[in-house]
Amino acid sequence: MTDQKLLFENLVSELRRGSLILSVLALLRQPQYGYSLISGLEAFGIAIEAGTLYPLLRRLEKQGLLSSEWAIDQVRPRRYYVLNELGKQTLTHLSDEWQRMNKAMDQLIQAPSSEQGG
Amino acid sequence: MTDQKLLFENLVSELRRGSLILSVLALLRQPQYGYSLISGLEAFGIAIEAGTLYPLLRRLEKQGLLSSEWAIDQVRPRRYYVLNELGKQTLTHLSDEWQRMNKAMDQLIQAPSSEQGG
DNA sequence: TTATTATACTGTGCGTCACACATTAATATC
DNA sequence: GATATTAATGTGTGACGCACAGTATAATAA
Numbered sequence: 001m002t003d004q005k006l007l008f009e010n011l012v013s014e015l016r017r018g019s020l021i022l023s024v025l026a027l028l029r030q031p032q033y034g035y036s037l038i039s040g041l042e043a044f045g046i047a048i049e050a051g052t053l054y055p056l057l058r059r060l061e062k063q064g065l066l067s068s069e070w071a072i073d074q075v076r077p078r079r080y081y082v083l084n085e086l087g088k089q090t091l092t093h094l095s096d097e098w099q100r101m102n103k104a105m106d107q108l109i110q111a112p113s114s115e116q117g118g
Numbered sequence: 119m120t121d122q123k124l125l126f127e128n129l130v131s132e133l134r135r136g137s138l139i140l141s142v143l144a145l146l147r148q149p150q151y152g153y154s155l156i157s158g159l160e161a162f163g164i165a166i167e168a169g170t171l172y173p174l175l176r177r178l179e180k181q182g183l184l185s186s187e188w189a190i191d192q193v194r195p196r197r198y199y200v201l202n203e204l205g206k207q208t209l210t211h212l213s214d215e216w217q218r219m220n221k222a223m224d225q226l227i228q229a230p231s232s233e234q235g236g
Numbered sequence: 237t238t239a240t241t242a243t244a245c246t247g248t249g250c251g252t253c254a255c256a257c258a259t260t261a262a263t264a265t266c
Numbered sequence: 267g268a269t270a271t272t273a274a275t276g277t278g279t280g281a282c283g284c285a286c287a288g289t290a291t292a293a294t295a296a
Contacts, residue, residue, distance in 0.1 A: 046226075059252085
């Protein structure tokens with residue numbers, strides 16, 4: 001891979017970074033286990049590494065946004081995560097913030113350069 | 119500040135993080151100096167710390183997306199930054215990626231929870 | 237004379253992502 | 267029956283980048 005491609009990949013990583021948590025929270029309105037989250041997000045075109053997701057889930061649980069439990073009555077043992085009350089509130093707040101940022105970014109990107117600066 | 123507020127601020131930071139570079143690049147289609155970027159972004163509702171911006175500008179220049187020069191013929195010496203060719207291309211690519219992510223996030227957030235999982 | 241605004245910069249700490257790795261078992265393939 | 271792939275969950279380390287708290291200077295405004 002060329003330097004420029006590496007640079008661009010890096011910038012995209014950084015861009016994606018912020019939205020990771022929000023997308024995970026959004027999916028977790030319904031109970032999900034790690035592996036299903038990965039494929040679920042991928043179906044939406046959002047890539048997340050297992051080594052990123054699992055620590056993230058633990059962190060979010062530690063911060064009190066999720067609760068989790070093992071389901072052993074399935075083909076394979078799975079640990080299900082789901083939003084709790086604080087998690088739902090946080091999702092709402094973060095969504096609002098996202099929408100807000102979104103409008104700002106749209107204006108910024110689509111604003112003709114000539115109207116900037118000055 | 120309460121723990122929960124701190125937590126939320128932290129999550130918002132993380133959310134904002136990805137879009138910082140994109141918004142800076144977008145403004146830099148026109149020559150800008152650091153301080154004008156800060157106020158310019160603030161006018162769009164995007165907060166960025168001076169201690170975040172200046173290292174970012176230097177990094178982007180080092181990565182070959184910007185060029186900069188001092189303007190000493192003004193009331194105060196200012197260092198102007200502007201996108202170069204690679205920077206413009208990068209901005210285009212990142213914007214596309216942003217739009218893509220955006221659609222995905224919209225679907226994720228607005229999708230009724232009942233259609234998820236399973 | 238003091239406070240505020242304008243302007244640029246640095247150093248350090250902390251949080252978080254990505255990558256590589258480890259582990260186990262159910263399927264699918266040969 | 268042996269081998270590969272998929273399903274599933276984790277850990278440890280490195281590197282990167284933001285935020286915060288500073289430093290510094292000078293032009294304005296009070």
